[in-house]
Amino acid sequence: xxxxxxxxxxxxxxxxxxxxxxxxxxxxxxxxxxxxxxxxxxxxxxxxxxxxxxxxxxxxxxxxxxxxxxxxxxxxxxxxxxxxxxxxxxxxxxxxxxxxxxxxxxxxxxxxx
Amino acid sequence: xxxxxxxxxxxxxxxxxxxxxxxxxxxxxxxxxxxxxxxxxxxxxxxxxxxxxxxxxxxxxxxxxxxxxxxxxxxxxxxxxxxxxxxxxxxxxxxxxxxxxxxxxxxxxxxxxx
Numbered sequence: 001x002x003x004x005x006x007x008x009x010x011x012x013x014x015x016x017x018x019x020x021x022x023x024x025x026x027x028x029x030x031x032x033x034x035x036x037x038x039x040x041x042x043x044x045x046x047x048x049x050x051x052x053x054x055x056x057x058x059x060x061x062x063x064x065x066x067x068x069x070x071x072x073x074x075x076x077x078x079x080x081x082x083x084x085x086x087x088x089x090x091x092x093x094x095x096x097x098x099x100x101x102x103x104x105x106x107x108x109x110x111x112x113x
Numbered sequence: 114x115x116x117x118x119x120x121x122x123x124x125x126x127x128x129x130x131x132x133x134x135x136x137x138x139x140x141x142x143x144x145x146x147x148x149x150x151x152x153x154x155x156x157x158x159x160x161x162x163x164x165x166x167x168x169x170x171x172x173x174x175x176x177x178x179x180x181x182x183x184x185x186x187x188x189x190x191x192x193x194x195x196x197x198x199x200x201x202x203x204x205x206x207x208x209x210x211x212x213x214x215x216x217x218x219x220x221x222x223x224x225x226x227x
Binding site for chain 1: 115117144146148155156158161168169171203205207209210211213215216217218219220221
């Protein structure tokens with residue numbers, strides 16, 4: 001079946017450090033890929049998405065590239081801020097005609113000043 | 114603010130009881146989704162409705178049921194509650210059936226079963 005695997009957290013970084021959160025997936029067909037972020041006490045917010053191979057999603061300085069050959073969608077940011085501290089979820093929607101999101105287990109990011 | 118409204122925000126109830134969680138989707142959105150977030154299971158898709166009809170079903174227990182009403186709001190009914198049902202329940206919505214357009218999440222309803 002379809003699944004998403006994320007790197008284990010928590011990830012602790014100093015402000016202005018480079019961030020990578022790894023995400024790999026297993027899916028049939030051509031899924032759409034997403035990163036969602038959950039700030040403390042809040043709901044999930046879409047951070048970025050990519051709908052086909054080699055697409056790059058970007059938002060708020062975060063980027064992720066849809067790599068079909070390695071079935072990966074790693075999240076990167078060049079310089080993190082304390083305000084980026086949150087839980088990040090990688091997710092996919094399979095190529096079927098529904099909006100069923102399949103999430104990874106989430107990675108907690110802590111950024112220290 | 115995503116525009117998806119969930120009530121109640123917090124709920125404490127006893128085992129064996131029944132509760133109803135309510136969701137109002139974003140204006141114009143036809144799809145409503147329910148997800149459960151728990152420490153051991155992570156984020157799990159429960160069910161999707163599109164314009165009043167069930168579209169997709171996930172790991173939803175038989176004790177749980179949902180519906181989407183003509184005004185497009187949705188309710189998730191949880192019955193014969195067990196301690197393990199304690200979780201954060203998210204509602205989400207999208208304009209279409211979900212593949213193409215953004216899915217927006219509400220802030221969730223915290224359910225504690227004691």
